[in-house]
Every structure is written in structure tokens, then in C-alpha cells.
Amino acid sequence: MNEDPPSSQSTSTRPTEKSWLDKVLNAFTAEPKSRQELLEIIKEAAENKVVDAEELEIIQGALDVADQQVREILVPRSQMVVVNINAQPSELLPLVIESGHSRFPVVGESTDDIRGVLLAKDLLPLILNGTDNFALDNVIRPATIIPESKRLNVLLREFRENRYHMALVIDEYGGISGLVTIEDILEEIVGEIEDETDEDTDDAFIRKVGENDYIIKALTPIEDFNEYFESGFNEDEFDTIGGILMRAFGHLPQRNEVADIDGYQFRVLYADNRQIHLVRLSTPS
Structure with missing residues (x-):
């Protein structure tokens, strides 16, 4: 068998x-x-x-x-903190301390006249040597200029290979449209990065990051949102902003999806396979 x-x-x-x-x-x-x-x-x-x-x-x-592309995440020209090439230490130091930034574009007659980049740490010798004979020309570093169309993965590689952390961005006409840092790109990958210089707001759900830009937790109560922005979102159907966004999208959105609601633009920064967690809000001007 x-x-x-x-x-x-x-x-x-x-x-x-x-x-x-x-x-x-x-x-x-x-x-x-x-x-x-x-x-x-x-x-x-x-x-x-x-x-x-x-x-x-x-x-x-x-x-x-x-x-x-860089144009999607750059810090707009209007929000750049710049230093004039003729500024004296008495003008520089308060600006550096107040802003909390580590790098500053240095400009001449206008914002389009880029002379270089100032690193805050390069001002430390002023503590020992004093301000006599100080000239900003002697401490600024060369500026890196890139187009708005450069892809972020390419720029990240250049940041790493060339060991610089900031680039000035030009538009199609050659004017300065903004700046971008290595931190901006990393935040697109891992989410918002906070350090000791970031300000805490009274409301942990809402954090202002620009003139009309905010980072909002999806769990922000609608009542708190309406009070903060003097808006009129309906509080009867949902308790949180995340609920309103889910209805607007009609599905569980992925990173970088955008919804426009009553003049407010919400872009998803972080969502998993169950819920929205963090969004970037652009308010009406």
C-alpha cells in the first residue's frame, strides 16, 4: 500500500x-x-x-x-528675527536674550540683503573682552541660500553633511521668503520638539508658535477653544476639537491632511490608527 x-x-x-x-x-x-x-x-x-x-x-x-518641499514648512519672512549688520552689542544682546534663538540672519539695507548668519554663542567673548572694537562683520558666518522648491529629505542630508543648521529661503524672484532650520525638518518626522526656551501657555491645550499659528491638542475642549479664539464652534454635538475635525474629515486623517472650518485651517501633525492627537492651526488674519 x-x-x-x-x-x-x-x-x-x-x-x-x-x-x-x-x-x-x-x-x-x-x-x-x-x-x-x-x-x-x-x-x-x-x-x-x-x-x-x-x-x-x-x-x-x-x-x-x-x-x-521647503515652502511647506519654512518660517515666513514676516516672522523672522533678523539682526542688522550695523547693530551694536547694546542692541544685539537684548534681542538675542528675548527671542531665545541660537541663530539669526544678518541683513543690510533690507531683509533681502543677506550678509550672513550670527550664532548667539559667538557673542560670548563679549563677556571677557568687552564691547570695544566690536564689529558684527568679524563674527558672522556665511549664509546658506536655498530655493523654496528644495525637497526636505535632500536638505536634511545637506544639513548633516555640511554641518549647518539654518538656511535662508528665496522665492522664484530671488527675494527672501523665509528661513528653515534642521529642527523644522526633524519636527516633520518626529513631531513637535520642545526645549527649555519654549514658553508654556496658561492653557496646556493651546500653544502659540507664530502670529496666526498655533499648536492645538485634539483633546482641547470646544468651550476652551471658543473662549481662547472668540470663535463660535457648536458645543452640543462634540466635546473636543478632535470630534469636530473627525466630522470635517469624514475619516481618520493621516499626517499633513488639512481641513478648513469656518475660516480656521487645521493641519494634522500627529494621529494614530485610533484618533487625532495634535494639529497645527492657522487662524484668519
């Missing part, structure tokens, strides 16, 4: 569908057809607790950066 070999029995009972682990391994042994396909594999790994939500967001942020 003939019997099938054991190998045939094991083959007949083997599942036909690939497990999530097979898919992950295949992603690294065969080139994924698209970036979205790779992301879906990594998301499935997150659902199976192979990577956590924070790691998933970092991976997704790194992939998103490759599709973004």
Missing part, C-alpha cells in the same frame, strides 16, 4: 495566505511596488505590536518628508 510522503501532507495543510511576518520579510527581499505598499506593511506590523505607535509615526514622517 502506497502512502503519500510526509512532505506532501505538510504542504496540503499549509495556509495559502502569507502571514504579516512573511509580508514584512518580503518587503526587504523584494522591492515594494510603491511607498504606500511599504507603509501598509509597516502599519500591519504595528497592529501586531511589532512596532509601537510612536515608531510608526516616525517611519511615516520620514516617508512624508521625501514628498515635501
